[in-house]
Amino acid sequence: xxxxxxxxxxxxxxxxxxxxxxxxxxxxxxxxxxxxxxxxxxxxxxxxxxxxxxxxxxxxxxxxxxxxxxxxxxxxxxxxxxxxxxxxxxxxxxxxxxxxxxxxxxxxxxxxxxxxxxxxxxxxxxxxxxxxxxxxxxxxxxxxxxxxxxxxxxxxxxx
Amino acid sequence: xxxxxxxxxxxxxxxxxxxxxxxxxxxxxxxxxxxxxxxxxxxxxxxxxxxxxxxxxxxxxxxxxxxxxxxxxxxxxxxxxxxxxxxxxxxxxxxxxxxxxxxxxxxxxxxxxxxxxxxxxxxxxxxxxxxxxxxxxxxxxxxxxxxxxxxxxxxxxxxxxxxxxxxxxxxxxxxxxxxxxxxxxxxxxxxxxxxxxxxxx
Numbered sequence: 001x002x003x004x005x006x007x008x009x010x011x012x013x014x015x016x017x018x019x020x021x022x023x024x025x026x027x028x029x030x031x032x033x034x035x036x037x038x039x040x041x042x043x044x045x046x047x048x049x050x051x052x053x054x055x056x057x058x059x060x061x062x063x064x065x066x067x068x069x070x071x072x073x074x075x076x077x078x079x080x081x082x083x084x085x086x087x088x089x090x091x092x093x094x095x096x097x098x099x100x101x102x103x104x105x106x107x108x109x110x111x112x113x114x115x116x117x118x119x120x121x122x123x124x125x126x127x128x129x130x131x132x133x134x135x136x137x138x139x140x141x142x143x144x145x146x147x148x149x150x151x152x153x154x155x156x157x158x159x
Numbered sequence: 160x161x162x163x164x165x166x167x168x169x170x171x172x173x174x175x176x177x178x179x180x181x182x183x184x185x186x187x188x189x190x191x192x193x194x195x196x197x198x199x200x201x202x203x204x205x206x207x208x209x210x211x212x213x214x215x216x217x218x219x220x221x222x223x224x225x226x227x228x229x230x231x232x233x234x235x236x237x238x239x240x241x242x243x244x245x246x247x248x249x250x251x252x253x254x255x256x257x258x259x260x261x262x263x264x265x266x267x268x269x270x271x272x273x274x275x276x277x278x279x280x281x282x283x284x285x286x287x288x289x290x291x292x293x294x295x296x297x298x299x300x301x302x303x304x305x306x307x308x309x310x311x312x313x314x315x316x317x318x319x320x321x322x323x324x325x326x327x328x329x330x331x332x333x334x335x336x337x338x339x340x341x342x343x344x345x346x347x348x349x350x351x352x353x354x355x356x357x358x359x360x
Contacts, residue, residue, distance in 0.1 A: 005304040006312070009252040012222045013176060017296040022172025023199055025165055025289065032197025032285035039189055046186060078229065081260040082187040084282040093282050100261035108264070 043083045050079050051128045060118050070106040091138035092127045098145040099124065119148060163297035165290050177202040181212040181226035181238065191225055194285050209233025213241060216250045228259040228270065236269040243274035243309035252302060254295045274310025
Protein backbone atom coordinates (compact mmCIF):
# COMPACT_ATOMS: atom_id res chain seq x y z
CA UNK A 1 0.00 0.00 0.00
CA UNK A 2 1.37 3.43 -0.89
CA UNK A 3 1.47 6.19 1.72
CA UNK A 4 -1.41 8.64 1.85
CA UNK A 5 -0.69 12.07 0.40
CA UNK A 6 -2.49 15.13 1.68
CA UNK A 7 -1.81 18.50 0.11
CA UNK A 8 -3.29 21.89 -0.74
CA UNK A 9 -4.39 22.64 -4.28
CA UNK A 10 -5.00 26.15 -5.54
CA UNK A 11 -7.52 26.19 -8.34
CA UNK A 12 -8.04 29.04 -10.80
CA UNK A 13 -11.71 29.18 -9.89
CA UNK A 14 -10.94 30.63 -6.45
CA UNK A 15 -8.53 33.18 -7.89
CA UNK A 16 -10.78 34.34 -10.72
CA UNK A 17 -14.08 34.42 -8.86
CA UNK A 18 -13.15 37.23 -6.47
CA UNK A 19 -10.96 39.17 -8.87
CA UNK A 20 -13.25 42.22 -8.96
CA UNK A 21 -15.86 43.07 -11.60
CA UNK A 22 -18.53 40.53 -12.43
CA UNK A 23 -21.96 40.77 -10.84
CA UNK A 24 -23.77 40.43 -7.55
CA UNK A 25 -24.84 36.93 -6.50
CA UNK A 26 -28.52 37.96 -6.45
CA UNK A 27 -28.21 39.33 -9.98
CA UNK A 28 -26.38 36.21 -11.20
CA UNK A 29 -29.20 33.98 -9.92
CA UNK A 30 -31.88 36.23 -11.46
CA UNK A 31 -30.01 36.25 -14.79
CA UNK A 32 -29.74 32.45 -14.72
CA UNK A 33 -33.49 32.15 -14.08
CA UNK A 34 -34.15 34.52 -16.98
CA UNK A 35 -31.89 32.47 -19.27
CA UNK A 36 -33.71 29.31 -18.19
CA UNK A 37 -37.16 30.72 -18.93
CA UNK A 38 -36.27 30.66 -22.65
CA UNK A 39 -36.26 26.87 -22.46
CA UNK A 40 -39.58 26.48 -20.60
CA UNK A 41 -41.81 25.68 -23.62
CA UNK A 42 -39.41 23.01 -24.89
CA UNK A 43 -39.07 21.52 -21.39
CA UNK A 44 -42.84 21.32 -20.91
CA UNK A 45 -43.27 19.72 -24.35
CA UNK A 46 -40.68 17.05 -23.52
CA UNK A 47 -42.40 16.28 -20.22
CA UNK A 48 -45.79 15.90 -21.93
CA UNK A 49 -44.35 13.66 -24.66
CA UNK A 50 -42.50 11.49 -22.17
CA UNK A 51 -45.49 11.07 -19.84
CA UNK A 52 -47.62 10.13 -22.87
CA UNK A 53 -45.03 7.58 -24.00
CA UNK A 54 -44.91 6.07 -20.50
CA UNK A 55 -48.71 5.79 -20.28
CA UNK A 56 -48.93 4.26 -23.75
CA UNK A 57 -46.32 1.56 -23.13
CA UNK A 58 -46.69 0.86 -19.39
CA UNK A 59 -50.11 2.29 -18.46
CA UNK A 60 -52.88 0.01 -17.11
CA UNK A 61 -54.41 -0.50 -20.55
CA UNK A 62 -51.18 -1.22 -22.42
CA UNK A 63 -50.83 -4.59 -24.06
CA UNK A 64 -47.75 -6.68 -23.19
CA UNK A 65 -46.55 -4.04 -20.82
CA UNK A 66 -44.20 -6.46 -19.14
CA UNK A 67 -42.45 -7.19 -22.44
CA UNK A 68 -39.64 -4.84 -21.45
CA UNK A 69 -37.72 -4.57 -18.20
CA UNK A 70 -38.17 -1.85 -15.55
CA UNK A 71 -34.94 -0.17 -16.67
CA UNK A 72 -36.48 1.03 -19.95
CA UNK A 73 -39.18 2.79 -17.97
CA UNK A 74 -36.57 4.03 -15.48
CA UNK A 75 -34.68 5.81 -18.29
CA UNK A 76 -37.85 7.61 -19.41
CA UNK A 77 -38.68 8.72 -15.87
CA UNK A 78 -35.11 10.04 -15.56
CA UNK A 79 -35.75 12.12 -18.70
CA UNK A 80 -38.61 13.87 -16.91
CA UNK A 81 -36.37 14.67 -13.93
CA UNK A 82 -33.65 15.88 -16.32
CA UNK A 83 -35.85 18.56 -17.85
CA UNK A 84 -38.09 19.37 -14.88
CA UNK A 85 -38.25 22.86 -13.50
CA UNK A 86 -38.38 22.94 -9.72
CA UNK A 87 -40.47 26.12 -9.67
CA UNK A 88 -43.10 24.94 -12.21
CA UNK A 89 -45.07 21.67 -11.89
CA UNK A 90 -44.25 21.37 -8.20
CA UNK A 91 -44.06 17.83 -6.92
CA UNK A 92 -43.30 16.25 -10.30
CA UNK A 93 -39.56 15.70 -9.65
CA UNK A 94 -40.34 14.19 -6.21
CA UNK A 95 -42.94 11.85 -7.74
CA UNK A 96 -40.46 10.81 -10.44
CA UNK A 97 -37.80 10.13 -7.81
CA UNK A 98 -40.25 7.90 -5.96
CA UNK A 99 -41.00 6.15 -9.27
CA UNK A 100 -37.27 5.61 -9.85
CA UNK A 101 -36.92 4.11 -6.35
CA UNK A 102 -39.77 1.72 -7.15
CA UNK A 103 -38.30 0.71 -10.52
CA UNK A 104 -34.87 0.29 -8.96
CA UNK A 105 -36.43 -2.12 -6.46
CA UNK A 106 -38.35 -3.93 -9.21
CA UNK A 107 -35.07 -4.43 -11.07
CA UNK A 108 -33.40 -5.68 -7.90
CA UNK A 109 -36.05 -8.34 -7.20
CA UNK A 110 -36.67 -9.09 -10.89
CA UNK A 111 -40.44 -8.56 -10.78
CA UNK A 112 -42.84 -5.76 -11.64
CA UNK A 113 -45.15 -4.34 -8.96
CA UNK A 114 -47.96 -3.26 -11.28
CA UNK A 115 -50.33 -1.72 -8.67
CA UNK A 116 -47.52 0.56 -7.45
CA UNK A 117 -46.45 1.35 -11.04
CA UNK A 118 -50.05 2.28 -11.92
CA UNK A 119 -50.31 4.63 -8.94
CA UNK A 120 -47.05 6.35 -9.93
CA UNK A 121 -48.08 6.72 -13.58
CA UNK A 122 -51.44 8.21 -12.53
CA UNK A 123 -49.68 10.62 -10.18
CA UNK A 124 -47.11 11.89 -12.67
CA UNK A 125 -49.87 12.26 -15.27
CA UNK A 126 -51.87 14.33 -12.81
CA UNK A 127 -48.89 16.46 -11.73
CA UNK A 128 -47.72 17.14 -15.27
CA UNK A 129 -51.03 17.78 -16.99
CA UNK A 130 -53.35 19.33 -14.41
CA UNK A 131 -52.07 22.89 -14.00
CA UNK A 132 -55.10 23.83 -11.88
CA UNK A 133 -53.88 21.73 -8.94
CA UNK A 134 -53.06 23.79 -5.87
CA UNK A 135 -49.64 23.44 -4.27
CA UNK A 136 -51.24 21.76 -1.24
CA UNK A 137 -52.92 19.17 -3.49
CA UNK A 138 -49.64 18.55 -5.30
CA UNK A 139 -47.86 17.92 -2.02
CA UNK A 140 -50.69 15.59 -0.90
CA UNK A 141 -50.12 13.49 -4.02
CA UNK A 142 -46.39 13.33 -3.31
CA UNK A 143 -46.92 12.39 0.34
CA UNK A 144 -49.36 9.70 -0.82
CA UNK A 145 -46.56 8.17 -2.88
CA UNK A 146 -44.22 8.37 0.11
CA UNK A 147 -46.77 6.47 2.22
CA UNK A 148 -47.14 3.86 -0.52
CA UNK A 149 -43.37 3.36 -0.70
CA UNK A 150 -43.07 3.16 3.10
CA UNK A 151 -45.80 0.54 3.15
CA UNK A 152 -44.00 -1.43 0.42
CA UNK A 153 -40.68 -1.20 2.25
CA UNK A 154 -42.21 -2.37 5.52
CA UNK A 155 -44.02 -5.21 3.79
CA UNK A 156 -40.83 -6.37 2.06
CA UNK A 157 -38.90 -6.28 5.37
CA UNK A 158 -41.50 -8.38 7.18
CA UNK A 159 -40.41 -12.04 7.13
CA UNK B 160 -15.31 23.13 8.38
CA UNK B 161 -18.12 25.68 8.18
CA UNK B 162 -19.30 26.39 4.65
CA UNK B 163 -19.30 29.99 3.48
CA UNK B 164 -22.65 31.72 3.41
CA UNK B 165 -23.42 33.08 -0.05
CA UNK B 166 -24.99 36.49 0.41
CA UNK B 167 -27.01 37.99 -2.49
CA UNK B 168 -24.91 41.16 -2.11
CA UNK B 169 -21.60 39.35 -2.58
CA UNK B 170 -19.79 40.08 -5.84
CA UNK B 171 -18.55 37.25 -8.05
CA UNK B 172 -16.79 37.16 -11.37
CA UNK B 173 -17.04 34.02 -13.46
CA UNK B 174 -16.25 35.69 -16.77
CA UNK B 175 -12.74 34.28 -17.07
CA UNK B 176 -13.61 30.70 -16.19
CA UNK B 177 -13.53 27.90 -18.73
CA UNK B 178 -16.31 25.47 -17.86
CA UNK B 179 -16.88 21.96 -19.22
CA UNK B 180 -20.48 20.72 -19.13
CA UNK B 181 -21.11 17.01 -19.68
CA UNK B 182 -24.51 15.41 -20.22
CA UNK B 183 -25.84 12.86 -22.70
CA UNK B 184 -29.26 14.53 -22.74
CA UNK B 185 -29.01 17.58 -25.07
CA UNK B 186 -31.89 19.36 -23.35
CA UNK B 187 -30.30 18.87 -19.96
CA UNK B 188 -27.05 20.20 -21.40
CA UNK B 189 -28.93 23.28 -22.64
CA UNK B 190 -30.34 23.84 -19.14
CA UNK B 191 -26.87 23.70 -17.57
CA UNK B 192 -25.46 25.99 -20.26
CA UNK B 193 -28.22 28.58 -19.77
CA UNK B 194 -27.62 28.56 -16.02
CA UNK B 195 -23.86 29.12 -16.19
CA UNK B 196 -24.35 31.71 -18.96
CA UNK B 197 -26.62 33.59 -16.55
CA UNK B 198 -23.83 33.48 -13.97
CA UNK B 199 -21.60 35.32 -16.44
CA UNK B 200 -19.41 32.46 -17.72
CA UNK B 201 -18.26 33.18 -21.27
CA UNK B 202 -16.27 30.06 -22.16
CA UNK B 203 -18.56 27.05 -22.04
CA UNK B 204 -17.66 23.77 -23.70
CA UNK B 205 -20.50 21.24 -24.06
CA UNK B 206 -19.72 17.58 -24.13
CA UNK B 207 -22.30 14.89 -25.01
CA UNK B 208 -20.70 12.11 -22.97
CA UNK B 209 -17.90 10.82 -20.79
CA UNK B 210 -15.57 9.71 -23.60
CA UNK B 211 -15.80 13.06 -25.34
CA UNK B 212 -15.24 14.88 -22.05
CA UNK B 213 -12.15 12.78 -21.40
CA UNK B 214 -10.77 13.82 -24.79
CA UNK B 215 -11.51 17.48 -24.00
CA UNK B 216 -9.79 17.25 -20.63
CA UNK B 217 -6.75 15.60 -22.20
CA UNK B 218 -6.46 18.49 -24.67
CA UNK B 219 -7.42 21.66 -22.77
CA UNK B 220 -7.34 23.02 -19.25
CA UNK B 221 -10.62 23.70 -17.44
CA UNK B 222 -11.56 25.62 -14.31
CA UNK B 223 -14.76 23.73 -13.52
CA UNK B 224 -16.45 20.53 -14.68
CA UNK B 225 -20.18 19.96 -14.20
CA UNK B 226 -21.10 16.45 -15.23
CA UNK B 227 -24.20 14.31 -15.24
CA UNK B 228 -23.74 11.14 -13.19
CA UNK B 229 -25.71 8.67 -15.28
CA UNK B 230 -24.60 8.44 -18.88
CA UNK B 231 -24.15 5.51 -21.24
CA UNK B 232 -20.53 4.43 -21.67
CA UNK B 233 -18.20 6.37 -19.41
CA UNK B 234 -20.56 7.78 -16.77
CA UNK B 235 -20.02 10.80 -14.53
CA UNK B 236 -18.63 8.72 -11.63
CA UNK B 237 -16.06 6.99 -13.84
CA UNK B 238 -15.18 10.27 -15.55
CA UNK B 239 -14.54 11.92 -12.18
CA UNK B 240 -12.41 8.98 -11.00
CA UNK B 241 -10.42 9.22 -14.24
CA UNK B 242 -9.94 12.97 -13.75
CA UNK B 243 -8.60 12.43 -10.22
CA UNK B 244 -6.21 9.64 -11.23
CA UNK B 245 -5.18 10.20 -14.81
CA UNK B 246 -6.13 13.61 -16.18
CA UNK B 247 -3.08 15.56 -17.36
CA UNK B 248 -1.64 18.56 -15.51
CA UNK B 249 -3.84 20.74 -13.35
CA UNK B 250 -7.02 19.12 -14.72
CA UNK B 251 -6.45 16.36 -12.16
CA UNK B 252 -7.44 18.87 -9.47
CA UNK B 253 -10.21 20.64 -11.39
CA UNK B 254 -13.33 21.17 -9.25
CA UNK B 255 -16.04 18.68 -10.26
CA UNK B 256 -19.75 19.02 -9.53
CA UNK B 257 -21.67 15.81 -10.12
CA UNK B 258 -25.32 16.16 -11.12
CA UNK B 259 -27.62 13.25 -10.37
CA UNK B 260 -31.23 12.75 -11.38
CA UNK B 261 -31.75 9.73 -9.14
CA UNK B 262 -29.04 7.86 -7.31
CA UNK B 263 -29.56 4.13 -7.58
CA UNK B 264 -28.80 2.13 -4.45
CA UNK B 265 -25.94 0.45 -6.25
CA UNK B 266 -24.36 3.82 -7.08
CA UNK B 267 -24.40 5.44 -3.63
CA UNK B 268 -20.86 4.28 -2.80
CA UNK B 269 -19.55 5.32 -6.21
CA UNK B 270 -21.04 8.79 -5.76
CA UNK B 271 -19.25 9.12 -2.42
CA UNK B 272 -15.92 7.72 -3.56
CA UNK B 273 -15.40 9.05 -7.09
CA UNK B 274 -13.70 12.27 -5.96
CA UNK B 275 -16.25 14.93 -6.89
CA UNK B 276 -16.24 18.15 -4.87
CA UNK B 277 -20.00 18.20 -4.57
CA UNK B 278 -23.03 16.37 -5.89
CA UNK B 279 -26.31 18.09 -6.64
CA UNK B 280 -29.63 16.64 -7.67
CA UNK B 281 -31.81 17.52 -10.62
CA UNK B 282 -33.92 19.46 -11.30
CA UNK B 283 -31.23 22.09 -11.70
CA UNK B 284 -31.73 25.12 -9.47
CA UNK B 285 -29.49 28.11 -10.30
CA UNK B 286 -29.09 29.03 -6.63
CA UNK B 287 -27.90 25.53 -5.72
CA UNK B 288 -25.39 25.41 -8.58
CA UNK B 289 -23.97 28.85 -7.77
CA UNK B 290 -23.82 28.02 -4.07
CA UNK B 291 -21.68 24.93 -4.76
CA UNK B 292 -19.37 26.95 -7.03
CA UNK B 293 -19.12 29.56 -4.28
CA UNK B 294 -18.33 26.93 -1.65
CA UNK B 295 -15.59 25.44 -3.85
CA UNK B 296 -14.05 28.89 -4.33
CA UNK B 297 -14.16 29.68 -0.62
CA UNK B 298 -13.19 26.37 0.94
CA UNK B 299 -9.69 25.17 1.73
CA UNK B 300 -10.24 21.44 1.75
CA UNK B 301 -7.07 19.38 1.42
CA UNK B 302 -6.62 17.05 -1.54
CA UNK B 303 -6.21 13.41 -0.54
CA UNK B 304 -4.50 10.64 -2.48
CA UNK B 305 -4.56 7.08 -1.22
CA UNK B 306 -4.88 3.71 -2.93
CA UNK B 307 -8.64 3.73 -2.65
CA UNK B 308 -9.45 7.40 -3.09
CA UNK B 309 -8.23 10.55 -4.81
CA UNK B 310 -10.07 13.82 -4.40
CA UNK B 311 -11.07 16.51 -1.93
CA UNK B 312 -11.04 15.47 1.73
CA UNK B 313 -14.43 13.92 2.46
CA UNK B 314 -14.16 14.31 6.21
CA UNK B 315 -15.81 17.44 7.52
CA UNK B 316 -15.09 18.58 11.07
CA UNK B 317 -18.18 19.06 13.20
CA UNK B 318 -18.26 22.62 14.34
CA UNK B 319 -21.99 22.97 14.92
CA UNK B 320 -24.45 24.46 12.44
CA UNK B 321 -23.10 26.70 9.66
CA UNK B 322 -22.35 30.32 10.58
CA UNK B 323 -25.51 32.38 10.81
CA UNK B 324 -27.77 29.36 11.40
CA UNK B 325 -29.31 28.94 14.85
CA UNK B 326 -29.83 25.64 16.57
CA UNK B 327 -27.95 22.50 17.41
CA UNK B 328 -27.25 19.44 15.32
CA UNK B 329 -29.31 16.32 15.87
CA UNK B 330 -26.30 14.40 17.15
CA UNK B 331 -25.32 17.10 19.68
CA UNK B 332 -25.65 16.13 23.34
CA UNK B 333 -28.77 17.40 25.07
CA UNK B 334 -28.50 20.55 27.15
CA UNK B 335 -30.98 19.11 29.67
CA UNK B 336 -29.55 17.70 32.90
CA UNK B 337 -31.25 14.52 34.02
CA UNK B 338 -31.40 12.84 37.42
CA UNK B 339 -28.09 11.70 38.93
CA UNK B 340 -27.41 8.08 38.04
CA UNK B 341 -25.04 7.43 40.98
CA UNK B 342 -24.97 8.66 44.60
CA UNK B 343 -23.32 11.99 45.32
CA UNK B 344 -19.76 11.92 46.67
CA UNK B 345 -19.50 12.21 50.45
CA UNK B 346 -17.59 15.18 51.92
CA UNK B 347 -14.76 12.83 52.91
CA UNK B 348 -14.40 11.60 49.37
CA UNK B 349 -14.33 15.19 48.09
CA UNK B 350 -11.74 16.16 50.71
CA UNK B 351 -9.60 13.19 49.74
CA UNK B 352 -9.64 14.29 46.12
CA UNK B 353 -8.74 17.88 46.98
CA UNK B 354 -6.09 17.14 49.61
CA UNK B 355 -2.50 17.48 48.41
CA UNK B 356 -0.46 14.40 49.14
CA UNK B 357 3.26 13.95 49.26
CA UNK B 358 4.68 11.89 46.48
CA UNK B 359 8.13 10.36 46.58
CA UNK B 360 9.92 11.11 43.32
